[in-house]
Amino acid sequence: MAKLPPYLTTGQRVWHYGFRVICGLIFFFLIFPILVIIPLSFNATDFFTFTPEMLSFDPAGYSFKHYHDFFTNPDWQQALRNSVMIAPAATLLATGFGTLAAIGLSQSHVPYRGAIMAILISPMIVPLIISAAGMYFFYSRLGIQGTYWGVVLAHAVLGTPFVIITVTATLVGFDRSLERAAASLGANPVTTFFKVQMPLILPGVISGALFAFITSFDEVVVVLFVGSASQKTLPWQMFTGLREQISPTILAVASILVTISIILLTVLEMLRRRSEKQRGLSPG
Amino acid sequence: MSDTTSNTAEKLTTSDGKPLKASLAKALRRQKMRALLLIAPLLLFVLISFAAPIVDMLFRSVQNEIVPETLPRTVTALESWDPASGALPDDFVFAALRDDLVIAAERKQHTRLGSRLNYELTGMSSLFRKTGRRVDDFGEIFTEQFDDLNEAWVEPATWVSLMASEDWIAAQAEWAAADDDSVAEPAFAVSETAREALPRTAEIYAGFADVIQTEDNDSPTEEEPWNPVYAALYDDLIANPDAASFYSGATAALLTEAAAAVPDFKATTAREEFIEADEDWGSLDVWQTLYRFKGTYTAGYYLAALDAQMTADGIEMVPDDQRIYLLLFMRTLILSVVITFSCLLLGYPVAFLLSHLPLRSANLLMILVLLPFWTSLLVRTSAWKVLLQQQGVINDVLVYIGLVSDSGRLALINNATGTVIAMTHILLPFMILPLYSVMKTISPSYVRAAKSLGATDWTAFWRIYFPQTVPGIGAGAVLVFILSIGYYITPELVGGTSGIFISNRIAYHISSSLNWGLAAALGTLLLVVVLLCFVIYDKLVGIDNVKLG
Numbered sequence: 001m002a003k004l005p006p007y008l009t010t011g012q013r014v015w016h017y018g019f020r021v022i023c024g025l026i027f028f029f030l031i032f033p034i035l036v037i038i039p040l041s042f043n044a045t046d047f048f049t050f051t052p053e054m055l056s057f058d059p060a061g062y063s064f065k066h067y068h069d070f071f072t073n074p075d076w077q078q079a080l081r082n083s084v085m086i087a088p089a090a091t092l093l094a095t096g097f098g099t100l101a102a103i104g105l106s107q108s109h110v111p112y113r114g115a116i117m118a119i120l121i122s123p124m125i126v127p128l129i130i131s132a133a134g135m136y137f138f139y140s141r142l143g144i145q146g147t148y149w150g151v152v153l154a155h156a157v158l159g160t161p162f163v164i165i166t167v168t169a170t171l172v173g174f175d176r177s178l179e180r181a182a183a184s185l186g187a188n189p190v191t192t193f194f195k196v197q198m199p200l201i202l203p204g205v206i207s208g209a210l211f212a213f214i215t216s217f218d219e220v221v222v223v224l225f226v227g228s229a230s231q232k233t234l235p236w237q238m239f240t241g242l243r244e245q246i247s248p249t250i251l252a253v254a255s256i257l258v259t260i261s262i263i264l265l266t267v268l269e270m271l272r273r274r275s276e277k278q279r280g281l282s283p284g
Numbered sequence: 285m286s287d288t289t290s291n292t293a294e295k296l297t298t299s300d301g302k303p304l305k306a307s308l309a310k311a312l313r314r315q316k317m318r319a320l321l322l323i324a325p326l327l328l329f330v331l332i333s334f335a336a337p338i339v340d341m342l343f344r345s346v347q348n349e350i351v352p353e354t355l356p357r358t359v360t361a362l363e364s365w366d367p368a369s370g371a372l373p374d375d376f377v378f379a380a381l382r383d384d385l386v387i388a389a390e391r392k393q394h395t396r397l398g399s400r401l402n403y404e405l406t407g408m409s410s411l412f413r414k415t416g417r418r419v420d421d422f423g424e425i426f427t428e429q430f431d432d433l434n435e436a437w438v439e440p441a442t443w444v445s446l447m448a449s450e451d452w453i454a455a456q457a458e459w460a461a462a463d464d465d466s467v468a469e470p471a472f473a474v475s476e477t478a479r480e481a482l483p484r485t486a487e488i489y490a491g492f493a494d495v496i497q498t499e500d501n502d503s504p505t506e507e508e509p510w511n512p513v514y515a516a517l518y519d520d521l522i523a524n525p526d527a528a529s530f531y532s533g534a535t536a537a538l539l540t541e542a543a544a545a546v547p548d549f550k551a552t553t554a555r556e557e558f559i560e561a562d563e564d565w566g567s568l569d570v571w572q573t574l575y576r577f578k579g580t581y582t583a584g585y586y587l588a589a590l591d592a593q594m595t596a597d598g599i600e601m602v603p604d605d606q607r608i609y610l611l612l613f614m615r616t617l618i619l620s621v622v623i624t625f626s627c628l629l630l631g632y633p634v635a636f637l638l639s640h641l642p643l644r645s646a647n648l649l650m651i652l653v654l655l656p657f658w659t660s661l662l663v664r665t666s667a668w669k670v671l672l673q674q675q676g677v678i679n680d681v682l683v684y685i686g687l688v689s690d691s692g693r694l695a696l697i698n699n700a701t702g703t704v705i706a707m708t709h710i711l712l713p714f715m716i717l718p719l720y721s722v723m724k725t726i727s728p729s730y731v732r733a734a735k736s737l738g739a740t741d742w743t744a745f746w747r748i749y750f751p752q753t754v755p756g757i758g759a760g761a762v763l764v765f766i767l768s769i770g771y772y773i774t775p776e777l778v779g780g781t782s783g784i785f786i787s788n789r790i791a792y793h794i795s796s797s798l799n800w801g802l803a804a805a806l807g808t809l810l811l812v813v814v815l816l817c818f819v820i821y822d823k824l825v826g827i828d829n830v831k832l833g
Contacts, residue, residue: 012741023637027628027652030712033667034659036677041668048670049677097326104322116323123820124335128805129768129787133794134337137344137804157334162327207661218660221772225794238662242669242777251670254663261658265651268658 018125029152034258041066043252048248068250076249079237080264086148086223086233089215090155094212097249098163099205103197105164105172124161128221131158155219159212166211170204170275202235203275214264325328338811345804348582351574354397355384357487359578367575372566378520379484382422386512387491391499402582403595403799405573411564422557423515429549432444436538439506445535446482447489448504449475456505469503480538481518481530487512514555521546560566585805609789609806616785617813619700620768624715626708627710627764628757633758638716639723650720657713665774672696697786698780706778711767713759718825722756755824762821765815786810791819 004016044063045051053061072077091273101120123131136145144150168245174197182192187230198205217278220235234253340755352359357380365373388394398412430437444453472493478486488499492513493504500507521527521543528539558565576594577584584594591607592599601607634653638646656664671677681692688694696702726749734744772787779788786806793803 007471015741019633020637024632026634027649029630029709030656031652033664033671034656037663037667037670040677041712047675048673049675049680058761093329097329101326104319106321107322108310109313110319110323111316116327118716119335120323120330123330124402125814126338127772127787127814128809129770129772129790130811130814132805133790133807134341136335136794137800141340146568148382153333157330160330164326208792214658218662225791235660235662238666239773239777242662242666246669250666254660254666257660257663261660262655265654265658269651281553283481 009281031117037251038255038258041255042249043248043251048246048251066248067256069139069247070252070256071156073249075232076234076253079234080230082231083217083234086151086155086231087213089152089158089211090216091209092164093152093156093160094216095205095209098160098208098212099201101160102164102167102171106168106174106187114253118163121161123158127219127221130226132222135222139226145226146231148231151223151227151231152223155216156212158222160214162211163205163208166202166208167204170201203271207271210264210268211251214261292344311699323642341804342808345585345801345808346581346583348400348577348584349580350397350400351577352390352580354393355381355574355578357381358384358574361577362578365571365575365712366620367572370566370568373571375555376554378558378565379516381558382419382512383484383488383491383516384489385419386422387495389419390495390510399798400801401577402572403588403802404577405569408570408573409563411562411570415565418561419512420510422523422554422561423511423513423518425550425552426510426514426518430517430542430546434538434541437514437542438507440504440506442538443489443509443513444492444537445504446479446531446539447474447486447493449473453460456503456718458733460505463784467498470511472497472504475531481524481527482517484516485513485520500767517542518549518551518813520544524724549722551824553590568629585801586809588802589604589805589809609786612784612786612789614788615700616769618705619783619785622704623707623711623768624761624764627712627715627762629630630708631712631719635712635719635723636714638720640727651717653713653784656709657717661710661773665706665777667699668702669778672705698783700779700783702778703783703785704776706774707768710774711764714763714767718763719753719756722753722759726752744821759821759825762817763826766817769817770810770814 006012008016016138018080039054040048042064044049044060044061051061055061090207101132103118104110105120110116129264131154135150139145139150178196178200179192182196183189187195212235217233218235220233220239221230223233223236224239227233234257238250238253290652298304298307304638306517358377361377361380362373364376385394386483388397394412394416395409398409398416401412402409416595427438436442436691448456452470452473459469474486474488474490474493478489489509492509496502496504496507525543525546528543531539537781555565572595580704587593587599589609591610594600638649638653641649672681674693674695674697678696682688683693696705728746729742730752734748735741739747746754767786770787771785775783775785776788776791779785787810790803790806790810793799793806821827
């Protein structure tokens with residue numbers, strides 16, 4: 001805590017601390033729901049609240065049975081497999097197309113830049129339910145509704161705006177004279193791209209890919225409509241679980257996902273620092 | 285790159301002698317092409333897998349081709365009917381409907397049409413289903429009398445010689461001789477003579493032959509026509525007793541005999557048979573509905589999406605107790621505003637604190653904002669589902685500290701409260717992040733200057749600091765608003781019935797009621813609202829300036 005200047009009035013001091021308490025409560029509101037499910041997921045009973053045994057830290061009140069259920073139940077395992085199959089494919093598509101387009105968009109002369117940008121960003125703006133409805137109708141006509149590739153296409157297109165935004169942001173700080181320097185030393189455009197440009201924009205590409213991955217991995221509305229039962233992903237399984245019979249296994253899955261997102265967050269933060277260091281900005 | 289060196293008299297040229305202007309234009313063109321080539325794959329990808337579905341949805345919201353496709357003859361016949369006349373359509377409209385319906389029923393399309401029209405008038409679905417079961421008996425009275433007159437009339441061969449074109453007869457004979465099962469029978473073709481002599485009969489017989497060939501994989505040479513075909517023959521012979529003159533030989537003799545006999549036949553009209561099958565066919569409402577929805581395109585879905593309907597007297601609102609969509613749109617908008625305000629109320633102090641702390645502690649606290657942002661939506665929703673239950677953690681705590689009694693546990697979930705709480709939590713980071721990025725850029729010297737000039741803390745904040753944060757408030761608020769009006773998952777899981785949004789209704793119409801046209805119309809309306817908000821957002825922030833994390 002920063003030291004308060006001595007000239008403050010009592011009212012100002014009360015306000016200073018009061019404000020911090022308010023902010024503390026808001027932070028509590030933000031973080032509590034996410035953290036509370038972790039201890040709850042170790043509940044030995046099938047209740048969704050803390051049992052007296054848990055509150056008195058009795059080991060009998062805790063168990064791994066919901067985790068055990070997750071790792072043995074075929075429904076959950078199938079869902080996990082589907083998620084792991086769909087998300088990387090969608091990420092790869094989104095990152096590949098998105099990175100190329102971001103490089104194109106950051107050239108100095110792009111005709112119809114505004115219109116193109118609006119179209120490319122639109123999957124992020126249009127509400128998911130509308131995208132899902134449109135894709136359901138259209139993909140049915142094409143015959144790819146309810147197929148693996150249908151879901152991958154849909155997820156990839158939802159992920160591209162994130163790739164474009166992050167990669168474009170990295171390219172803003174990209175020094176064009178490096179390209180010219182490479183060219184003057186005899187490198188062809190492809191070599192220049194892989195040896196000079198790519199290493200510098202890599203942090204942006206990776207964080208864009210992470211966004212695309214999480215978009216697909218966490219997506220449920222579109223897969224509900226575009227997918228069929230054999231493409232049931234983890235979020236879909238959680239969704240039906242929550243809507244129909246709420247089983248505590250969901251809490252175990254949720255805790256695992258929270259852990260994954262903590263790891264992702266750390267990776268992203270490290271990437272951000274690396275990128276800033278490389279571009280000569282002071283580490284934040 | 286072309287060199288730009290030589291500068292002779294008045295025209296600038298490059299070293300290889302080309303005019304500089306042309307050379308530069310060429311370089312620029314090449315640069316543009318390169319940029320477009322890089323963008324093209326993604327643009328194509330987005331256009332095909334995203335933009336096309338949206339456009340398809342827009343079309344679907346006005347499409348109505350199922351009516352003209354299933355009932356082509358009725359739709360044409362109805363042109364001459366005046367729906368405001370107060371009288372039922374003429375007999376030939378009923379006859380056209382009989383012909384259409386018997387074909388549709390054989391193809392099992394009448395139930396789909398019934399469900400489509402049921403959206404416009406309740407009871408249409410069962411009317412079509414019921415009539416569809418009985419329509420092949422319509423005209424049976426004529427079949428019997430033609431049969432009594434001459435048994436040749438129930439011979440398939442008689443009909444083929446009467447109706448088929450010579451080419452088809454020859455092709456069919458060749459096909460039958462080849463006796464190759466892997467080749468389908470040639471598609472039936474009606475002769476010009478039949479079209480002229482017996483137009484109605486030819487029309488429905490062609491439909492009959494087509495159904496026999498495509499649906500039943502059978503041959504018209506082996507099937508006795510449906511009863512309605514005989515009814516059509518009766519109508520034709522009454523209208524044109526001279527039909528036999530178009531034919532020769534045995535067929536002509538048969539027709540001459542029939543033409544002489546039909547005036548004495550016991551007769552019934554298509555109208556009588558329809559009304560006997562279901563008296564609703566005598567209702568003006570049914571026919572007016574058919575008349576209004578006979579076009580290929582319709583505004584009906586949009587009217588339904590706005591709780592209106594087309595009636596004989598023009599566009600009217602539906603009765604009060606059936607209005608749901610305007611209410612849902614209003615609720616979606618109101619709850620989204622409430623959520624946006626709650627986010628602003630909670631997000632502003634946090635962003636303020638973060639932007640005033642030293643960078644190191646701010647980054648640490650930022651993790652508390654980013655963790656929810658990165659956590660699965662389903663995880664956060666399930667957390668709230670668990671917390672807000674009647675037997676959940678929050679109610680337990682409230683009971684424990686004595687704020688509420690055990691019997692008076694609060695209903696925090698499956699209503700609008702649940703939706704607002706959970707969605708405020710889910711969307712809060714989207715408010716904090718833009719606010720924070722704006723507040724970080726505000727120089728503290730303005731507030732200091734205000735204070736040094738005697739402003740109180742409140743005045744300095746309200747008159748100096750706050751106005752500078754308005755762009756951030758605008759960006760965050762529009763973002764949260766856009767995201768919340770299209771939300772589906774959270775309202776579906778914690779909203780119960782009073783906390784659901786218009787998107788839940790769209791999903792319902794796609795997957796449960798199968799009224800896709802209405803789902804598309806509702807979706808289009810929602811899309812328009814979102815795009816309007818987005819234009820505002822673009823003016824405020826610019827799409828290029830969207831930042832993540």
